[in-house]
Amino acid sequence: MVCTMDLLPLLFMAGVLAPVLLMAAAALIAWRAGGAAAGPWRAFHVLSAGALIAAGVALWAGAGAVPAASPGSLASALGVQLPALGLQRSALGVQMTALGLQASTLGLLLSVLVQLLGTVIGGFSARYLQGEAGQPRYVAALAAVLGGVHLLLLADHWVVLIAAWAWVGVALQPLLCFYPDRAFAGLAAHKKRLADRVADGLLIGAAALAWTEVGSGALTDLWAHVDRAGMSAPLQLSALALVLAVVLRTALLPVHGWLIQVMEAPTPVSALLHAGVVNLGGFVLIRFAPLLEQALPARALLLAFGLATAVLAGMVVLTRVSIKVRLAWSTVAQMGFMLVECALGLYTLAVLHLTGHALYKAHAFLAASTVVRQTRLQALHAPAAPSGASLVLAPVLTIGVVLAVLSLSGRAPWPVWWSAVLGLAWAPLLWLSSAHTRVAERAVQAGAGLLMVAGLTAVALLAHALPFGLRDAPHHGLGLVALLGMAGLYAALALLQSQPRRLSRWRRWSYAGFYVDEVYTRLALQLWPARWTPAAPPRPGLEPAAVRLVDVPR
Numbered sequence: 001m002v003c004t005m006d007l008l009p010l011l012f013m014a015g016v017l018a019p020v021l022l023m024a025a026a027a028l029i030a031w032r033a034g035g036a037a038a039g040p041w042r043a044f045h046v047l048s049a050g051a052l053i054a055a056g057v058a059l060w061a062g063a064g065a066v067p068a069a070s071p072g073s074l075a076s077a078l079g080v081q082l083p084a085l086g087l088q089r090s091a092l093g094v095q096m097t098a099l100g101l102q103a104s105t106l107g108l109l110l111s112v113l114v115q116l117l118g119t120v121i122g123g124f125s126a127r128y129l130q131g132e133a134g135q136p137r138y139v140a141a142l143a144a145v146l147g148g149v150h151l152l153l154l155a156d157h158w159v160v161l162i163a164a165w166a167w168v169g170v171a172l173q174p175l176l177c178f179y180p181d182r183a184f185a186g187l188a189a190h191k192k193r194l195a196d197r198v199a200d201g202l203l204i205g206a207a208a209l210a211w212t213e214v215g216s217g218a219l220t221d222l223w224a225h226v227d228r229a230g231m232s233a234p235l236q237l238s239a240l241a242l243v244l245a246v247v248l249r250t251a252l253l254p255v256h257g258w259l260i261q262v263m264e265a266p267t268p269v270s271a272l273l274h275a276g277v278v279n280l281g282g283f284v285l286i287r288f289a290p291l292l293e294q295a296l297p298a299r300a301l302l303l304a305f306g307l308a309t310a311v312l313a314g315m316v317v318l319t320r321v322s323i324k325v326r327l328a329w330s331t332v333a334q335m336g337f338m339l340v341e342c343a344l345g346l347y348t349l350a351v352l353h354l355t356g357h358a359l360y361k362a363h364a365f366l367a368a369s370t371v372v373r374q375t376r377l378q379a380l381h382a383p384a385a386p387s388g389a390s391l392v393l394a395p396v397l398t399i400g401v402v403l404a405v406l407s408l409s410g411r412a413p414w415p416v417w418w419s420a421v422l423g424l425a426w427a428p429l430l431w432l433s434s435a436h437t438r439v440a441e442r443a444v445q446a447g448a449g450l451l452m453v454a455g456l457t458a459v460a461l462l463a464h465a466l467p468f469g470l471r472d473a474p475h476h477g478l479g480l481v482a483l484l485g486m487a488g489l490y491a492a493l494a495l496l497q498s499q500p501r502r503l504s505r506w507r508r509w510s511y512a513g514f515y516v517d518e519v520y521t522r523l524a525l526q527l528w529p530a531r532w533t534p535a536a537p538p539r540p541g542l543e544p545a546a547v548r549l550v551d552v553p554r
Contacts, residue, residue: 015058016103016154019051019115023147027171030139037135041126044139048122051146052115059108100157102220105469106351107153110283113355114153117275117362118146124366125268137174138266144171145272152280158207158217161284162200165249168277169196175269176262185264187521192258194524199248206241209234210291223290231294239295242288243302250281250339252309256332257517263324267365270324274331275362281335282354285342286470293345293473303343303478307485309336312514314489318496319511327364329513331357337425340482345473346414352463386431391494394430398453399423405457413464414472417479422460424486426453428493 026047030040122142129135148167155161169192176189211217213234214225226235251259259278263270285292285302292299313333320326334357341350402419406412429449432442496503496510509515 011061012058012103015054015056015061016101016108018054018058019111019150020147020154022047022051022054023118023143023150026143027140027147030136030143033136033139035136037129037139040136040139041122044122044143045119045126047143048115048119048146051150052112052119055108055111055115055150058103059112062103062105062108100160100218101154102156103154104287105467106283106286109468110355111150111153113358114146114149114276117358118142118272120362121268121272121275121366124271125266128266128268134178138178141171141174142272145175145277149276149280153283155287156219158203158211158219161219162203162207165203165280165284166196166200168280169193169249172273172277175272176265178266178269179264182264184261188258188261188264190528190530191255191261191521191524194528195248195255195258199245202241202245202248206238206245209238209241213238219287226290226294231291235291236295236297239288239291239298240301242284242291243298243305246281246284246339247302247305249278250335251278251332252305252336252339253312253332254516254520256309256313257513257520259332260325260328260513260517263322263328267324267368270328271362271365274327274365275358278331278335279338279354279358282338282342282350285339286347286350289345289347289470289473292342296475299343299345299475299478302339303482306336306339306343307482309333310340311336311485311489311492312516315492315496315510316513318493319507324365324368327361327368331361343475344418344479344482345475346418347470347472348464348468349414349418349460351468351470352460385434385500386497387434388498390430390432391498394427395424395490397430397450398427401450401453402426402457405454405461409461411461411464413461415474415476415479417476417483418474421479421483421486422457423453424490426456427490429453431497 026040026044029043029047033040122139125138125142129138145168148164148171152161152164152168155164173189173193176192177185179185207217210222213232214222216222231239248255259273262273292302310333313329313336317326317329317333320329334353338350338353338357341347341353399420400423402423403416406419429452430446432445496507500507
């Protein structure tokens with residue numbers, strides 16, 4: 001037993017670092033492979049499977065390595081030092097202080113999720129790109145992105161955090177521009193590059209302010225300082241800069257356009273982006289929860305961006321026709337909603353949102369062809385608009401179901417106002433068609449919707465019982481603002497559904513994304529002029545609209 005306990009920290013450290021090293025090795029092999037595609041793909045599949053096994057071993061060994069300690073005790077709060085290994089056991093995991101890394105329970109779970117998705121996306125990509133030129137370059141970039149994400153999940157130092165996030169952004173560029181003749185892909189990559197560089201500057205500013213105030217770049221030292229001395233003006237500014245950096249990295253309005261236009265990239269790249277990369281902002285905010293809990297201006301700013309994004313993108317989704325574009329706008333809306341949860345201090349729900357969205361969007365993009373066929377079949381039936389009665393009664397019933405499930409469980413893991421927000425978010429599940437149907441069919445439809453709402457509430461309750469190592473800190477004032485915003489979104493969606501002809505002009509604006517991206521595109525090209533159109537002349541008979549839209553200074 002003693003030997004096993006001595007082995008667990010070694011297994012843990014090897015499992016924690018292996019995904020980063022194995023993905024870096026896969027990237028290096030592919031980069032040096034030349035033009036052959038079979039070798040890089042074989043190496044990627046083997047090393048990716050090894051990284052997935054290592055991440056699972058780290059999660060298992062980390063759980064076994066945590067010593068028993070009573071909640072709230074000094075041992076539980078500070079951990080048991082292992083100087084010989086450079087490790088620190090705690091209720092949140094094992095900290096490799098000398099390397100500026102820390103493995104937390106949440107980080108380990110997300111590491112397994114990221115590598116699982118990366119392995120599946122890699123297998124799909126090998127079939128999807130069969131016969132395409134430039135596959136070694138694709139493999140190298142995919143592996144580099146996964147390695148950077150793993151490093152970010154371990155970051156416990158400002159330098160590691162900034163370097164890892166920048167690494168992910170740089171590695172993404174070859175994937176976004178895999179087809180160099182697609183102008184909108186080049187434009188999307190250019191706009192993302194600009195947003196990333198501004199975000200890097202904001203993160204460096206946030207790090208400088210916090211480092212100067214605390215005297216250390218370690219994030220655990222920052223949490224201890226905030227807990228001991230509270231928030232000072234430099235730390236408030238640091239929190240504001242951090243929030244703005246996350247907004248830029250997470251594709252919130254007004255810098256969301258690159259995520260929509262990146263549909264020009266291969267489908268598995270879209271799956272990687274929507275299932276993993278844009279979610280990183282949520283993880284970073286959860287990681288910085290000790291700082292944000294005491295930074296009300298930063299939380300208010302985050303709520304403003306997140307709520308505005310969720311409301312506007314939620315209306316745009318209803319007007320779009322293209323399946324992949326609708327999925328992209330859905331991601332923008334979901335990222336806004338997830339950052340609203342972080343701003344309100346509902347970190348456990350944000351983790352549930354993050355993991356559920358990652359799994360759903362990976363499946364949705366990789367199965368996009370099936371979704372297209374299903375949508376065409378549904379279009380043949382021309383479904384009628386929801387009835388006015390269901391639009392009015394749906395939120396009342398969903399809120400009632402959420403409150404009833406909470407009452408039966410005997411627990412209240414979130415405030416009452418959040419139950420109302422969830423009810424409004426899930427109300428469309430109870431929208432019934434205005435077409436003449438039998439009462440029995442309507443009853444079955446309504447019953448299925450109510451069961452789905454009850455099941456989703458039960459899943460949210462279950463998430464609060466899982467050992468994520470998180471402590472929610474809801475803010476009631478901001479929560480009421482969020483409730484008003486969600487009520488406004490529901491009212492707007494209901495009006496678009498019930499009065500489409502009277503609101504035709506509003507619907508056109510919504511279809512155009514309220515022209516927010518056009519403003520950002522012009523600004524981006526003015527601040528950082530670049531030739532994003534293909535160098536070769538267009539083929540005869542084709543006149544790309546992108547070439548006519550922008551006059552790039554030479």
